Amino acid sequence: MKSRQVCAYGLARDDAGRTLLTGANVLPGGVVAHAEDPAGAVRRFVAEQTGLPVTVAGPYAVSTHLSADGLTHTDRIVFRVTPAGGELPAGATWAEVDGLPLPASPAPAASPGTYQRFGAYGLATDPAGRVLMTLIAPGYPGAGHWHLPGGGTDFGETPEEALARELVEETSQHGRIGDLLSVNHNHNPAAVGPEGVPMDWHVIRVLFRVFIDMPTEAEVTEAAGGSTIEAAWFDPAEVTRLPLSRVAREAVAETAGDVIS
Incomplete structure (x- = not known):
C-alpha cells in the first residue's frame, strides 16, 4: 500500500562554513507529526538530536523522495536554522560537507482517521x-x-x-x-x-x-x-x-x- 509523509530538517552552518550534523552524519530532522508546525518540528528535532536550541530563519529547500520500493512518498523541507548556544552531545558534530546530507525516508507511522x-x-x-x-x-x-x-x-x-x-x-x-x-x-x-x-x-x-x-x-x-x-x-x-x-x-x-x- 502506498503512503505519504512530510519530513523537516534543519540546516545550520558556522562561521567556517561547516554544517551541523547528527551522530549519523546527516542533517537533524524527522517526520512532521499530524497537526505539527513544520518549523516547530525542526526546532524539536535539532534540540533532541544535537542538544542545541535553534531559531528558524526560513525555508531553504524543498524536495521529494521515493523509497526504493516506490511505496513511500516523502516531502522533505529543509529550514535554515541558527543555534542559540549549548553544547554538542557525543556524536553530533560540525563538519565540512557537500550538498545536503539527508537521511533515507523513515517508515511512515500509521495515523488512522487523520489526513x-x-x-x-x-x-x-x-x-x-x-x-x-x-x-x-x-x-x-x-x-x-x-x-x-x-x-x-x-x-x-x-x-x-x-x-x-x-x-x-x-x-x-x-x-x-x-x-x-x-x-x-x-x-x-x-x-x-x-x-x-x-x-x-x-x-x-x-x-x-x-x-x-x-x-x-x-x-x-x-x-x-x-x-x-x-x-x-x-x-x-x-x-x-x-x-x-x-x-x-x-x-x-x-x-x-x-x-x-
Missing part, C-alpha cells in the same frame, strides 16, 4: 507586474475568496511539478518556478470531506515565486475539477482590495515590499 496533505502554491506575476489569482468555488473551504494558484501534490510528484501542472489546470498559464518563499500549515480537526465525511485535516503548503513570461487570458480548464471557478489577472493595487484566502493574504503581506506594492 495530511502537502501542497505547492505560487505567487505569480507577468512582465507588467499583474498578479495571477484563482477564485474558490462554492462548496469548498474558503468559497468566494481569491486564492493563489496551486494545489496538492500527486504521489511521486515534486512540488515544482505539481505547481506547474496546477497553473495550467487552474489558469491556462505556463510558469517559470522561482525561489521558495515560505512554508505554512493549517490544522482543522473538524473538516468535512467531499462526501460529507468528517476528517482530522492537516495541510502543509510551500509557496514559490512564479514568473509568467508569456501571459494569456486566464481560464480554468476542465482538468481543474470543481474547486476553482474562475482565474484572473489583477493589478497589484487591486489585489489588496480583493476578498483573499488566508494563504493569499499572508503571501501578499509577506511580499508587500517586493512583489505586491
Whole structure:
C-alpha cells in the first residue's frame, strides 16, 4: 500500500562554513507529526538530536523522495536554522560537507482517521507586474475568496511539478518556478470531506515565486475539477482590495515590499 509523509530538517552552518550534523552524519530532522508546525518540528528535532536550541530563519529547500520500493512518498523541507548556544552531545558534530546530507525516508507511522496533505502554491506575476489569482468555488473551504494558484501534490510528484501542472489546470498559464518563499500549515480537526465525511485535516503548503513570461487570458480548464471557478489577472493595487484566502493574504503581506506594492 502506498503512503505519504512530510519530513523537516534543519540546516545550520558556522562561521567556517561547516554544517551541523547528527551522530549519523546527516542533517537533524524527522517526520512532521499530524497537526505539527513544520518549523516547530525542526526546532524539536535539532534540540533532541544535537542538544542545541535553534531559531528558524526560513525555508531553504524543498524536495521529494521515493523509497526504493516506490511505496513511500516523502516531502522533505529543509529550514535554515541558527543555534542559540549549548553544547554538542557525543556524536553530533560540525563538519565540512557537500550538498545536503539527508537521511533515507523513515517508515511512515500509521495515523488512522487523520489526513495530511502537502501542497505547492505560487505567487505569480507577468512582465507588467499583474498578479495571477484563482477564485474558490462554492462548496469548498474558503468559497468566494481569491486564492493563489496551486494545489496538492500527486504521489511521486515534486512540488515544482505539481505547481506547474496546477497553473495550467487552474489558469491556462505556463510558469517559470522561482525561489521558495515560505512554508505554512493549517490544522482543522473538524473538516468535512467531499462526501460529507468528517476528517482530522492537516495541510502543509510551500509557496514559490512564479514568473509568467508569456501571459494569456486566464481560464480554468476542465482538468481543474470543481474547486476553482474562475482565474484572473489583477493589478497589484487591486489585489489588496480583493476578498483573499488566508494563504493569499499572508503571501501578499509577506511580499508587500517586493512583489505586491
